Amino acid sequence: MASRVSSKGKGKAGRGAEDGPTARFVKEWSTWTMKKAKVIAHYGFIPLIIVIGMNSEPKPHLSQLLSPV
Amino acid sequence: MGSSVSHAAAPPPPPSPLPPAVGLAVALPSKAEEKSEKKVDYLNLPCPVPFEEIQREALMSLKPELFEGLRFDFTKGLNQKFSLSHSVYMGSTEVPSPSSGTIKVPTAHYEFGANFLDPKLMLIGRVLTDGRLNARVKCDLTDNLTLKINAQLTNEPHFSQGMFNFDYKGKDFRAQYQMGNNAFYGANYIQSVTPHLSLGSEVFWLGHQRKSGIGFAARYNTDKMVATAQVASTGIVALCYVQKVSEKVSLASDFMYNHMTRDVTSSFGYDYILRQCRLRGKLDSSGCVAAFLEERLNMGVNFILSAEIDHRKKDYKFGFGMTVGE
Numbered sequence: 545m546a547s548r549v550s551s552k553g554k555g556k557a558g559r560g561a562e563d564g565p566t567a568r569f570v571k572e573w574s575t576w577t578m579k580k581a582k583v584i585a586h587y588g589f590i591p592l593i594i595v596i597g598m599n600s601e602p603k604p605h606l607s608q609l610l611s612p613v
Numbered sequence: 614m615g616s617s618v619s620h621a622a623a624p625p626p627p628p629s630p631l632p633p634a635v636g637l638a639v640a641l642p643s644k645a646e647e648k649s650e651k652k653v654d655y656l657n658l659p660c661p662v663p664f665e666e667i668q669r670e671a672l673m674s675l676k677p678e679l680f681e682g683l684r685f686d687f688t689k690g691l692n693q694k695f696s697l698s699h700s701v702y703m704g705s706t707e708v709p710s711p712s713s714g715t716i717k718v719p720t721a722h723y724e725f726g727a728n729f730l731d732p733k734l735m736l737i738g739r740v741l742t743d744g745r746l747n748a749r750v751k752c753d754l755t756d757n758l759t760l761k762i763n764a765q766l767t768n769e770p771h772f773s774q775g776m777f778n779f780d781y782k783g784k785d786f787r788a789q790y791q792m793g794n795n796a797f798y799g800a801n802y803i804q805s806v807t808p809h810l811s812l813g814s815e816v817f818w819l820g821h822q823r824k825s826g827i828g829f830a831a832r833y834n835t836d837k838m839v840a841t842a843q844v845a846s847t848g849i850v851a852l853c854y855v856q857k858v859s860e861k862v863s864l865a866s867d868f869m870y871n872h873m874t875r876d877v878t879s880s881f882g883y884d885y886i887l888r889q890c891r892l893r894g895k896l897d898s899s900g901c902v903a904a905f906l907e908e909r910l911n912m913g914v915n916f917i918l919s920a921e922i923d924h925r926k927k928d929y930k931f932g933f934g935m936t937v938g939e
Contacts, residue, residue, distance in 0.1 A: 582766060582773060585746075585748070585764065585766060586766045586768075589738045589746060589748050590725070590727050590738045590740055590746070592736070593727040593728070593729050593736045593737075596695075596736065597691065597692060597694070597695030597727065597729045598691075598695070600695055600729070600731075602692065602693075604692050604695065609697070612687075612689070612699075
């Protein structure tokens with residue numbers, strides 16, 4: 545458990561005595577959120593830029609996105 | 614002020630537009646009067662450069678993006694703010710190996726990128742064929758507060774890196790707070806002390822290795838030159854000096870001393886910015902000579918040549934490429 549927590553970069557390492565169940569729950573839940581956020585950022589960042597770009601003025605056409613010219 | 618007849622020894626006559634003066638005022642050059650009018654207003658100092666860009670001019674001249682192999686970049690603008698980029702690279706990259714220093718591994722990759730550049734929001738994303746994502750976000754939350762995010766995400770676990778920066782720009786100072794993965798926390802502050810001199814300092818803390826450090830930096834710049842010095846508690850002293858010899862030429866030199874490894878490096882370089890090309894070259898104290906040429910063939914078409922010769926390690930790297938698009 546300590547290695548999983550430290551690998552996610554949390555400042556407070558879970559060494560020494562066991563913290564109460566609430567603190568452990570918060571740590572595990574935040575680790576889960578960071579993992580999911582990393583996957584979402586990994587797959588969704590470039591599509592996000594493309595969506596924001598295609599909706600900016602003046603709106604480019606979809607064919608401009610795909611064609612190499 | 615005095616009579617028009619000067620009693621001083623044999624002073625040269627003052628320049629005609631000035632009224633006649635006596636004594637010492639005649640011997641001093643007339644420019645002294647102009648200088649005294651431009652009194653330094655310490656309450657109206659210019660905003661300094663950000664702390665991480667304190668050595669910007671030297672880095673631009675001395676550290677061009679040298680590469681080995683073929684590089685082709687194509688940037689296609691769909692919009693004033695939105696553009697896509699396709700980039701192909703074929704060549705060798707250096708991989709550190711435990712046995713014999715670094716070894717060269719032939720690699721080839723295609724990189725797709727999307728950029729959205731707005732005055733308030735900048736999004737840059739680059740994804741490689743092996744799934745690595747390079748993301749940069751810069752967002753102006755208010756007039757003075759900026760959020761910057763820099764991340765390299767990989768498919769392999771535990772190899773991703775990310776950094777969040779909050780920048781605050783004051784009237785004559787800048788402050789920055791950084792948070793990174795692996796429990797990295799840092800802060801830095803830089804203040805203009807005179808119109809030419811700015812002083813700054815930074816602290817950082819690495820959670821996992823329980824390491825912390827503090828550093829100080831000073832930057833003195835005029836129109837013609839920039840001199841910076843940086844000292845850090847990690848035992849690094851870095852000095853650099855850039856002189857703008859003319860509109861087209863600037864010379865830069867750099868000195869770095871690492872107290873822990875007793876490593877000294879010094880380099881000297883030049884930067885020629887001409888109408889059709891930009892040529893940068895540098896010579897290193899570790900026996901390394903490098904040059905980088907960007908030649909503008911046509912509107913939006915640039916031809917790039919890169920060369921790096923390491924005489925000590927007998928390592929010769931040559932690269933060529935082309936960049937199409939703005």
